Amino acid sequence: MKRTKADTLIIGAGPAGLSTAMHLFSGGKDFLVVEKEAAVGGLSRTFSFKEGDLEFRTDTGPHRFFSKNKYLYDFIGGLLNEQWIKVNRLTRQYIDGKFYDYPINAKQALSNVGVPRAARMGVDYACAKFQYQILHKPLVNFEDYALANFGRSLAEFNMLNYTEKIWGMASSEIHADWAAQRIKGLSLTTLAKEEIGKLLNLESKNKPKTLIDTFYYPEFGTGTIYETIAKKITQGGKNILLNTRPIEVRISGKKITEVLLVSNGEQLLVECKNLVESVPLTEFVKLLRPRIPGKILNANSKLKHRSQVYLFITLDMDSVMPDQWIYVPDRGNPIGRISEMKNFSKKMVPEGKTSWFIEFFCNEGDPVWMMNAEQLFNYAWPYIQRLGFIDPTKIRKSYMIKKKDVYPIYDLHYEAPLAEIKEYLDKIENLYYIGRPGRFRYNNQDHSLEMGILAARSILEGIRYDIEKVGMEKDYYEAGTVPSSHQD
Numbered sequence: 001m002k003r004t005k006a007d008t009l010i011i012g013a014g015p016a017g018l019s020t021a022m023h024l025f026s027g028g029k030d031f032l033v034v035e036k037e038a039a040v041g042g043l044s045r046t047f048s049f050k051e052g053d054l055e056f057r058t059d060t061g062p063h064r065f066f067s068k069n070k071y072l073y074d075f076i077g078g079l080l081n082e083q084w085i086k087v088n089r090l091t092r093q094y095i096d097g098k099f100y101d102y103p104i105n106a107k108q109a110l111s112n113v114g115v116p117r118a119a120r121m122g123v124d125y126a127c128a129k130f131q132y133q134i135l136h137k138p139l140v141n142f143e144d145y146a147l148a149n150f151g152r153s154l155a156e157f158n159m160l161n162y163t164e165k166i167w168g169m170a171s172s173e174i175h176a177d178w179a180a181q182r183i184k185g186l187s188l189t190t191l192a193k194e195e196i197g198k199l200l201n202l203e204s205k206n207k208p209k210t211l212i213d214t215f216y217y218p219e220f221g222t223g224t225i226y227e228t229i230a231k232k233i234t235q236g237g238k239n240i241l242l243n244t245r246p247i248e249v250r251i252s253g254k255k256i257t258e259v260l261l262v263s264n265g266e267q268l269l270v271e272c273k274n275l276v277e278s279v280p281l282t283e284f285v286k287l288l289r290p291r292i293p294g295k296i297l298n299a300n301s302k303l304k305h306r307s308q309v310y311l312f313i314t315l316d317m318d319s320v321m322p323d324q325w326i327y328v329p330d331r332g333n334p335i336g337r338i339s340e341m342k343n344f345s346k347k348m349v350p351e352g353k354t355s356w357f358i359e360f361f362c363n364e365g366d367p368v369w370m371m372n373a374e375q376l377f378n379y380a381w382p383y384i385q386r387l388g389f390i391d392p393t394k395i396r397k398s399y400m401i402k403k404k405d406v407y408p409i410y411d412l413h414y415e416a417p418l419a420e421i422k423e424y425l426d427k428i429e430n431l432y433y434i435g436r437p438g439r440f441r442y443n444n445q446d447h448s449l450e451m452g453i454l455a456a457r458s459i460l461e462g463i464r465y466d467i468e469k470v471g472m473e474k475d476y477y478e479a480g481t482v483p484s485s486h487q488d
Contacts, residue, residue, distance in 0.1 A: 002266065002268045002269070003271070004032070005271045005272070006030060006272050007030035007274065008030065009274070009276070010032065010277075011034055011277040012035060013033050013035035013037075013230065014041060014042020014448065015042060015225075015445040016278040016436075016448040016451050017033060017042070017277075017435070017452065018452070019448070019449040020432075020434070021233055021240075021452075022232070022452075023457070024459065024460065025232070027460040029459065034240075034241045034244040034263070035240065035241070035242050036243070037243070038243055040230045040240065041223040042437075043406065043437075043445075044060070044223060045060055046059050046220070047060070047401065051314060054350045054353065056312075056341075056349055056350070056353070056355050058312050058348065059221050059357070062324055062337070062344070063217075064217060064324075064344075066215050066216065067446035069450060071453075072450070073216070080224065080228060083218055083219040083224065084217075084218060085219055086216055086217075087215055087217050087324070088213065089324060091323055091326065091327070093327045093328075094328050094329075095329055097386070100112060100158070102327065113157075121153040123151075124152045124153040127151065128151040129148075131147075132148035133148075139176055140176055141176055142176070143160060144176070144179070146171065146179070158329045161330065161331050165331065166361050167407070167409060167410075168361065174411065175411060175412050178442070217345060221341075221344075221345075241261075241268075244264070246259050248287055248289050249288050251288060251428065254428060255428065255430045256275045258271045259272060274432070274459050275430060275431050276459075277434070277438055278434050278435035278436075278448075279437055279438065280437040281303070281418075281421065281433065281438060281439065282300055292424065296421060296424050298417075299417035300417070302414070303409075303418060304411070305409060306363065306407040307361075308402070308403050308406045308407075309368050309369055309371070309400065310357060310400065311357075311380055312357050312398065312401065313356045313390075313395060313396075314349075314353065314396040314398075315355060315390065315394050317391065317394045318352050318353070319354055323340065324340065325339040325340075334368065334379070334380070334383065336359045338356055338358050338359070339357040339359075340354060341354075342355065356390070361407075369402065373398060374398075376400050408441060408442055410442070422439075422468075432455040432467065434451035434454075434455050450471070454466075455467065
């Protein structure tokens with residue numbers, strides 16, 4: 001067994017872990033980064049597929065960057081320089097065989113649904129307002145939030161069905177915490193105000209950022225951010241060990257003293273003064289030695305994740321659709337979302353070519369999870385054909401990607417066991433658990449970057465910053481601003 005030492009061991013080279021690493025690097029601190037995959041980026045990784053002399057790049061789903069923290073724009077802009085571009089957003093929903101602009105185009109939506117159905121939506125919205133605002137019906141779960149803000153017909157039309165597809169459970173079983181984060185500030189009233197503002201050529205300063213129509217994006221994929229950080233710190237003499245995972249985290253008293261890793265098939269024992277980790281919380285808890293109390297393990301068993309399978313198709317077509325991505329809420333269609341990476345940046349594909357990235361939400365072990373690439377393509381093709389975009393003779397190749405533990409599940413019972421686990425982990429004085437996986441929180445990469453910054457500052461300054469507060473403003477999960485200094 002090999003042995004080494006590091007002032008700080010960072011487990012996970014995704015947004016949170018590499019943000020920590022970059023800021024420790026800038027502060028002159030010693031650290032070691034380990035990553036279980038063969039490349040950095042985590043859930044924000046950009047994949048590259050070579051077909052002869054051609055290269056097709058894709059993110060793991062649509063990523064767009066905006067934040068309430070101006071420092072993050074400066075930080076990433078400084079890393080990427082001219083490879084940091086502003087993109088005009090175009091996204092739609094595919095519902096009942098028709099396309100709907102998102103954010104909503106009122107005239108188009110009315111034409112598609114028809115006057116009788118639109119009237120029904122209006123009546124249901126009025127009834128919901130009476131129930132939830134006048135009679136004060138409590139908002140217990142995601143379904144309540146959706147009904148209160150949109151009414152039954154509209155909520156069923158494009159929100160409850162898509163949410164249930166993502167999580168694999170009834171919206172009435174999804175915790176109110178997720179509802180408050182997901183749709184805070186977004187309602188039928190808000191959408192109506194935005195439409196009126198557009199007609200009057202008035203810009204709303206406080207619109208929910210789900211309605212944001214521009215965003216920033218790295219020209220060669222969002223993973224470029226993390227590839228660039230990795231390059232900078234390795235060129236500066238620091239190590240990133242890929243294909244490396246923890247198998248034991250050893251505690252003495254109130255501190256972690258060493259971590260046993262498997263690196264490219266060999267065991268490596270790392271003695272460390274601080275541990276920063278962003279692996280799934282449920283997996284990390286199982287690594288602690290001596291074994292943690294049974295009640296904590298029992299609480300840990302109650303937390304669940306949702307996984308994803310992706311189908312990436314390369315095409316001999318210049319373009320398939322104008323959208324960056326399309327939502328597919330219909331329950332009868334297993335496809336969740338489709339992205340065309342060329343519409344994020346033309347440099348994601350060779351000239352004259354394009355690609356489609358198709359997402360399927362699932363649990364590990366589900367039939368779609370067990371498929372190989374050919375089976376997945378054959379399964380998806382009838383649903384792809386219905387969209388009417390792709391000429392089958394133009395398909396070059398298809399690839400499959402799988403990701404475990406993508407979404408922490410906010411069911412009605414997650415809150416108490418999670419709090420119990422965090423209370424236990426918070427007693428470990430030199431542990432910083434961060435990022436979406438590490439804190440069991442559905443957040444975006446900007447929040448993970450902020451958590452990494454706070455973890456680094458805690459180590460550099462000897463002051464423990466409150467990582468739990470990051471992203472807890474109970475705003476829409478995509479909320480953020482594009483600073484004026486970065487506007488064209």
